[in-house]
Amino acid sequence: MSALPMVERDPSLPDRVTIYEVGPRDGLQNESGIAPVDVKVAFIEDLMAAGLPIVETTSFVHPRWVPQLADAAEVVDRLPLAGRVPLPVLVPNERGLDRALEAGVRHIAIFASATETFAERNLNSSVEGQFAMFEPVVRRALDAGVDVRAYVSMCFGDPWEGPVAPARVVGVGTRLLDLGATQLSIGDTIGVGTAAHVARLVSEFGDAGVPVDRLAMHFHDTYGQALANALAALRCGITTFDASAGGLGGCPYAESATGNLATEDLVWMLTGLGIEHGVDLAALVKASVKMARALGRESPSAVVRALS
Template identity: 90%
Template sequence: MALPMVERDPSLPARVTIYEVGPRDGLQNESGIVPVDAKVAFIEDLVSAGLPVVEATSFVHPKWVPQLADAGEVVARLPVAGSVPLPVLVPNERGLDRALEAGVRHIAIFASATETFAAKNLNSSVEGQFALFEPVVRRALDAGVDVRAYVSMCFGDPWEGAVDPAQVVGVGRRLLDLGATQLSIGDTIGVGTAAHVARLVGDFADAGVPAARLAMHFHDTYGQALANALAALRCGITTFDASAGGLGGCPYAESATGNLATEDLVWMLTGLGIEHGVDLPALVRASVRMAEVLGRESPSAVVRALA
């Protein structure tokens, strides 16, 4: 298998963490139901490929995301208290109850930077969402469970248009103040560009939130995900969300197409001489197997080139 030439840029971080979201954020947007056996095998393949974190599923009500109605069965077959974190997304206290009952040690909550998306995704307002999250975060931390926070629509909103960076920073600061250990900044509809990324990271720094507390979650709707990831690297970001095979989108925003493909990110990082710990051939094999389950070719350029 071909690998990129390595040209180390000493101005960039020496190592990054890839937070794999394919089994949750990737599969939640599928039109059909993926069998439990296939989901579990996918997660196991991703862990075997060296992904240091693999988000397994979401304890959301099946009415809202029927593709993840089998979350309990999936989690029951995984080592959720093992050495590799297998977080689950929880939308509310009921979701947290299910996570705690299942022995989950890492959860994520999902906030919005805009009013319209908060209404559509959370049936709440931007202000009201914090009242929903506060007991979830408090109870999770009391139980010794780590909490990550996502913020959606950080670069643009399909209903509201451009999003003020100050609004994103305000929401993010409040989530960290609640007790989240990491904040994932989402370009949910893929409209961000490199300078916009640098501006937002800089605004967080000015508000007292260092790059070490941030992760970046890019979508590739306009082909900008890798360029944005490189811009974030230059700003000191060392955690990136990505989805094996480029799977995913958002069930509440039709313009949100596939996530940044993990393979494409790994190829770029490898070429830059940045350590990531992922076995690219094994990762490609995992994505090819899932593409076969889904009955279509992977949207990842690297998977298509190397498979």
């Protein structure tokens, strides 16, 4: 089987896309087992070597909530934080920020919710209360010269509350940008989004004065819609996409959230569309196969299965 797709360039789409790799954090946090530090560090190094321009490495969350990432400080200590590839970490609060700053991290992400139920379950807060929690985190990070990205979860649907109005997502997102976040990652946490919904949400952000270059898309493939939604976002001008090598991950606080959009599947589609991304697909597949073996299971990525 061919290791590369046929290429047909669509001039209406962006020339280049940035892939924000989340496998080592968002992927591994949802595994039932705990990968050893050596395995995690090797995975991150393999992803960097494959050309991923950004690799989110871990989360400084309390080990009681995400035991899979309890070794965050040890993992970060072994990584080239001053290298050419940004290596962000997720921080849930000021204590997480303290740990990140102590470790020398230069890029962080915060994790907000568009819905009340998920905010209560995931953040022990309300939608309104989360901004008071994040304000000192963002301010202190920016004062320290650290870049801040903001995730917004449950942007398309919530397993407890049902469909989520785009206006609610835009309201949360614009407030996070006002706090000082440089980019919003719009999360389809349970994978219920569809192409027209994606286009409407991007359009409503535009109506609120948020340009597409401030937005990233974070899709899950629960209903097989992740690539279709990514293509819809491309047609809206989105140029940053979160993806997880091998399709690892989900969300530990939402049982209906299955794996993230697989990086390999996204790379295959982008390559076929003639869109530059800088990723060596063969090297990426090799990294994902190696990690899948370490976890004792097959990769859920269709491209990984096809090429390996």
